[in-house]
Amino acid sequence: MPRNFRIAVARELANRTAEQLADRMDRRWVRHRFQSDLLAGKGVGNPYAVLQVLVRPGECPDAGCEDGELVDTGADCRRCEERRANRRGRNGSVPSQRTGRSWWECRICRDPKPHEPEPEDRECQDCKREAAVVCEALAARWNAPTTEDVNDR
Template sequence: MSSEDQGAAPAGTDVPQQRTERQELTGEQVAVVKAIAASLPTALVELLPYRTVPKRNRSQFLAAMAGRTTAQIIDRAARRWVQHGYAEALHSIDGKGIGSAVGVAVALVQAGECTHPRCEDGFNIDTGEECRVCETRRADRRAAKKAAAEAGRNTGTVRQAPHRPGWWECTICHAPGKGDIPESGECRRCQDETAAAAQQLAAQWEQEAAERQKTVEAEEAALLAIEEAAARRQAEDQRAAEEHTARRQAADEETARLRAELAAQYPELAAVSGSTSTTPF
């Protein structure tokens, strides 16, 4: 059978791509499914029919592994077995066991709800950084929850985690949790993100207030400078006017003095003019 009939595997993976829903899996695909099923926690494998994934579930199991290498799928299953509470539900004294071993096996390997192809339970599988899409989705859910709460609708109902008796799911990111349910219905991570977002918002407001204060102070300083410049100009204009008046007065006095001297020296001119006043001859 040609490789085109089998379908091309996604780049960077070694998990054979499922051909179609109507066609049976190839021998290679069945081998991969069995190998990963065998790598699941021993306690879970012992609960599977014939210690493997039933034939009717193999297509679903294989489809859940798309986009990842076999090693990445094995790591995902091992991590979720502990983090999602399956191990404690099965082994702890107060654990209530596992309802469906096949359902748990599929849940351990299936892709998460995030739409980003490189998201691995909230983190970028290539860089290890938190998934931006998940952050945005949680922020949107939190905003929707807040809007609904303000509108008087109750959105804080916590769901019981499937296959994990005694566990609950976060109302924001649906991460599993155990023990007392927080009043907000949010897991610790979402609570920390909310607190961090509030702190960041407060810091942003404080920065904006500081910038506004700087702007006000700058405007006040500019206005004061304008007023001081206007006052200086007014003082200079006043001083110039006073100096001009003083010069005119001095000139008038000098003119009067000269005329008086001329009148004293040349009385005939004064007689002709008919006056010794300061008026022109």
């Protein structure tokens, strides 16, 4: 394991339990689409950079915040909500610098979407496709014969 990764993990374990750090890594593994890229056969690029993304602390200055949610209560972090509201402007969207058109933020991946119409569920097409890929992979796994099935024949 790379030294800088061990240091990053040790630093985070000073502020979070091992379970909380594992939850962060699980959540980010899906949110950053590393899981769907692997399932789609794309790979993950630089594995060391992926490790850093999974472990590093969030951007919120509130030490109790974990990717927009307060660790102790599970409630949404007010500081993160305020930062998002400030980025969007008063009406919930931010004008694009090129076109003056507004963009929206996907509720799953939190990516800005300036070129897509805003769906009612606020989920982008990429996240919907990713969910479909994961569901197909799970269905294939669940429907695959097990060793017990093969041995019963």
